[in-house]
Amino acid sequence: MTLKSHTPNFLSVIRIIVAPIFIYTFTNGLYLVSLMIIIFTGVTDALDGYIARKLGATSDIGAYLDVISDFIFILAGFLAYTINGWYDPLVLLLIIIMFCMFIGTSGLKKPVYDPVGKYLGAYLMLMIFLSILSPKILVRQILLIMLLIICLASVISRFSVFIAKN
Template identity: 30%
Template sequence: MRYHGHIPAVAFLSQFRAAPNLLTLLRLFIIPYLVIEILAGHYLAAFALFLLAGLSDGLDGLLARWLEQRTTLGLYLDPIADKLLLSTLFLTLTHVGLIPQYVTVLVFSRDFGILLIATLLFATGTLRDFHPSFLGKTNTFIQIVGLTVILAERVLAPHWPALHHLDYPRRALLDAIALLAPVSAAQYAWIVIRRISAPAQPANPA
């Protein structure tokens, strides 16, 4: 369902009651507690909260389709919640020494650059639909897998000390994240430039 024009404040606020948006708000609510548990070294609780956030992310999309509750609020709130969750985890895990600083710098530089370009294009009316590219989706997927592996490793390591010496998957994932961040940003910029530079399509005759 598409929404055009100005949405009355009451109607907009009523969208918070939609089940998918409530799940998205739950994901936002989880973030500070996730940070608290990581800083306290309670990785089992942190891992459980991360899985709960991932479950809510999958369910809100399904509910939006099943209940036909796709809203303007959800259109913006869902990706914001996802990005806040991932970005906060990268910052927190970097702070506790589990993710190298250069990886987080590259991730944040990519996200900031894309956000800046998208904001400028949207504000000027140049381009209003932003679909993630294949590399962008791959980048996000690898980030999620990498964060899952890091947290799972901290949960399992006390029970299997040998895991401390088997950190190749974690390092490979972090290297992939560091590589995909600038590459996917470059692809996004190239797609935007090509779409802006494309000649306008002539209107079909009546």
């Protein structure tokens, strides 16, 4: 494998590295820096998949690393928001449950995306972005209601796909 073929995984690892930096910047009131980290994370997330496909460097390990790095950053984002009182700690529990369900129904060989659940991570990243962009309580409440709806739809979709495959 060439250095180029490791680029997508390197981009995923960067998202893991910036997760604690986001927690630090957000909880210390550095909201503009936190916003730039969110944007940077979104760009690297989009780039790693694009580069992997373009270079023919896709792999099951890379797919899991991408999902895990997204999960770690999302968890860090909501942990920071919880520390500052923006979201209830139960949101963290919901995110962990949804990730565990994804892993449990995928197995360890290859991630299995249900039609709704593949957008859950993207929505969570968008939710982190919109929460900091418009930090009004009403906005966060609407985002939370939408999260609950997407999670419920994802659970139904995932188990339908899981049952159909087994």
